[in-house]
Amino acid sequence: MCQLLPGYGEGGNQEAFFVLELFPYPFHGDRAGPFPSITCQQPSWVELFRLVLPFLARNKVLFPGKQKKLRNRWRKHYSDNPIAGLATHDMEIKPVITIITDPSFSQHDTGGGEHPEVPERLKVITDRLNQGSLAGRIRYLPPRPALRSQLLAFHTEGWLFRFEEAVLSGRTYIDHPDNQVCYESYDIATLSAGSGLVGVDVVEQQPGSVVFCQTRPPGHHAEPNMPFGFCFFNNCVIAARYWQQQYNRQRVCVFDFDAHHGNGIQTAFEEEAGTAYISIHEHPSFSYPGTGWAEDRGLGAGRDTILNLPLPPGAGADQVLRLLPKIRKFVEAFQPDALVIAAGFDAHRQDDMSGLAFTVDLYRQLGKFVMELARDYTEGRLLSILEGGYYLEKLGVCVEAYLTGILETNE
Numbered sequence: 001m002c003q004l005l006p007g008y009g010e011g012g013n014q015e016a017f018f019v020l021e022l023f024p025y026p027f028h029g030d031r032a033g034p035f036p037s038i039t040c041q042q043p044s045w046v047e048l049f050r051l052v053l054p055f056l057a058r059n060k061v062l063f064p065g066k067q068k069k070l071r072n073r074w075r076k077h078y079s080d081n082p083i084a085g086l087a088t089h090d091m092e093i094k095p096v097i098t099i100i101t102d103p104s105f106s107q108h109d110t111g112g113g114e115h116p117e118v119p120e121r122l123k124v125i126t127d128r129l130n131q132g133s134l135a136g137r138i139r140y141l142p143p144r145p146a147l148r149s150q151l152l153a154f155h156t157e158g159w160l161f162r163f164e165e166a167v168l169s170g171r172t173y174i175d176h177p178d179n180q181v182c183y184e185s186y187d188i189a190t191l192s193a194g195s196g197l198v199g200v201d202v203v204e205q206q207p208g209s210v211v212f213c214q215t216r217p218p219g220h221h222a223e224p225n226m227p228f229g230f231c232f233f234n235n236c237v238i239a240a241r242y243w244q245q246q247y248n249r250q251r252v253c254v255f256d257f258d259a260h261h262g263n264g265i266q267t268a269f270e271e272e273a274g275t276a277y278i279s280i281h282e283h284p285s286f287s288y289p290g291t292g293w294a295e296d297r298g299l300g301a302g303r304d305t306i307l308n309l310p311l312p313p314g315a316g317a318d319q320v321l322r323l324l325p326k327i328r329k330f331v332e333a334f335q336p337d338a339l340v341i342a343a344g345f346d347a348h349r350q351d352d353m354s355g356l357a358f359t360v361d362l363y364r365q366l367g368k369f370v371m372e373l374a375r376d377y378t379e380g381r382l383l384s385i386l387e388g389g390y391y392l393e394k395l396g397v398c399v400e401a402y403l404t405g406i407l408e409t410n411e
């Protein structure tokens with residue numbers, strides 16, 4: 001039932017930690033579900049005993065009924081047929097937008113203080129989409145948790161262990177107070193990363209369809225071995241890797257219009273010739289996370305696969321629209337098989353997470369633009385994944401405008 005294994009410390013290095021793993025896992029094989037383990041340094045029997053009892057209770061191992069409930073919850077999310085859910089979503093009106101989301105995203109608790117990455121973000125989007133001009137044209141699909149192997153396509157095993165251990169041991173943040181966690185955060189981040197996988201499946205089954213992953217926590221700052229800027233797993237990179245591995249779409253391009261530079265996506269792609277990353281963001285001299293310089297264009301074989309387009313504070317629609325021909329030219333030269341959009345809405349002029357001044361209509365124009373790119377270069381293979389966007393009064397209309405722009409081009 002129990003086994004002691006050498007554990008992993010900061011940065012994935014094996015250190016003098018030991019991990020107590022419990023068998024059987026809630027799932028067998030390569031499955032990223034709840035994955036009980038604890039660590040202690042230089043374990044003694046007394047220490048192990050002190051740790052194990054509360055740990056077993058926390059994981060409901062001492063209460064088999066509750067454990068079964070937990071297992072069923074994850075089974076509900078997972079299907080061997082990744083798009084099995086589609087057949088059950090017949091609607092009288094042909095749906096034109098597919099939203100991948102899940103009520104359990106609200107369980108990722110960021111502390112309830114001043115933290116801007118709150119569950120209400122998804123609620124305001126849902127409310128707006130269900131009540132505004134797109135009402136009746138939307139179908140909802142649940143995500144499935146990303147498999148452990150799919151997370152490892154970008155992240156290190158050390159980070160997976162560290163993240164999981166942090167939440168199981170009751171920590172409230174990891175590395176920096178930006179990265180608030182609660183007991184459920186590992187599972188919810190795994191589900192958030194899995195949204196993109198379901199999204200890729202839908203696009204592959206119905207090229208040209210409009211698919212938006214309405215997820216949290218966001219992902220584009222997450223690095224292979226650490227969380228960063230509210231992000232734990234890099235949802236866009238994990239979706240891109242899945243597109244490559246599952247459907248052999250090798251040339252994946254990510255376009256990121258979040259107000260902040262997606263440092264984690266650049267890390268993933270900057271040394272590769274076969275993937276590309278384009279980002280418009282507030283200039284790193286003025287904005288978090290301080291990366292995304294125009295001079296960074298990729299390294300070695302990945303030279304010229306990175307296009308960073310930093311904007312000065314106050315930049316709005318005029319400056320962004322002037323950049324679109326340059327982005328189009330870059331995409332045309334790269335010739336992608338698939339396009340992933342890191343769709344952040346925190347550059348809106350009333351969102352105080354950046355000094356940029358995007359308008360709601362600019363998001364509509366960005367929607368038109370990305371769909372035109374998909375139509376012209378990827379045979380309609382386009383997937384959008386939510387990143388930032390923290391001004392709750394306007395987040396819903398920004399997302400609505402973006403999806404409307406995509407539809408206008410698609411119709």
Ligand SMILES: [Zn+2]
Pocket residue numbers: 258259260344346353387388389
């Ligand atoms: Zn952002």
